[in-house]
Amino acid sequence: MQITITLNGKKVSADVAPDALLIDFVRSHGCYSVKRGCETSNCGLCTVFLDEKPVLSCSVLAARADGHRVTTLEGLQEEAAEFGGFIADQGAEQCGFCNPGFIMNALALFRENPYPSEEEIKEYLAGNLCRCSGYEGQLRGIQAFLAWKKSKEAAE
Template structure:
């Protein structure tokens, strides 16, 4: 079956199998930030935006993306760069495997709630599996980033 979608701002047409998952499709298109983790929609490593909403690409058929806009971390580099560098500078990333999914969900959080509470941050992080840190580093990093932005980018 043929699908047409916008992937990271570029119109993309492809012939796919009807049972192909969105994670496999975007990785096939070169989007290596989208990672395969649990394959049960529990870890957040495969998070992409479909029409600006975070979805777990391991649980969405590629055919459902037909006619939609899909963004991966590769397409959101400008938006993600400052936050990703800030988190890395804070040492909140440890091994880094969960970072792309965590950054995608942080972007969704900041878009929806520019100054989130601790509880709101924890709610957004709950869908991301991090076996290294127990989320304390990411939580601290997000809170520090919010403070950094409030101060106009001054540390």
Template structure:
């Protein structure tokens, strides 16, 4: 079957098998930030934005994205770079494998709730698996980023 979508701002068309997952499709299009982790929709590594909302691409058929807008970290570099340095500044990037999914979900959080409490941040990011940092660095990075945004006088 043939599908068409706007992937990271660019019209993309391809012939796919009906059972192809969105993760496999975006990776076949060069979006290597989208990672395969648990294969059970529990780790957050495969997060993409489908019509602006975070979804686990390992649980969505590529055909469901036909006619939609899909963004990966490659398409959100400006937002990601601004926030990512705060995560790195806390040493939370250790192996870096979880960073793309964590950053995608943090961007979604900032878009939905520009001034979250610490508890809201923890709840929102609960589906992101990081095996080496213990999450405290990511939490400090998010809190520092939000404080910096307030100092800048801008909303996330």
């Protein structure tokens, strides 16, 4: 089956099997930030944006994305780098395996709710698995980023 997806702003066409998953499609096109973690749609490591909405690419058939826009962390480098530094400053990137999915979900949260409360942050990111930390570093990183963003906007 021939599909065409706009992947990180570039049209990509490929033949895929009817049961091919979106995670396999994006990884086969060099998007290695999208990772397999659980194979059960529970860890958030495979998060991509499908038409600007976060989805678990291990749960979406590649054919379902035909004609749509898919964005991975590779397509959001500038936006991700700005936020990712705050996570690193809090020591929340111990092994780094969960970072791409975590950052994708945090960016989706900020787009949906620019200034979430602590409870809203915890609720939104509940589906992200991190085996190294207790999530406190990530939470502190998000809160530091939001405080920085508020002060930056106030200065403008």
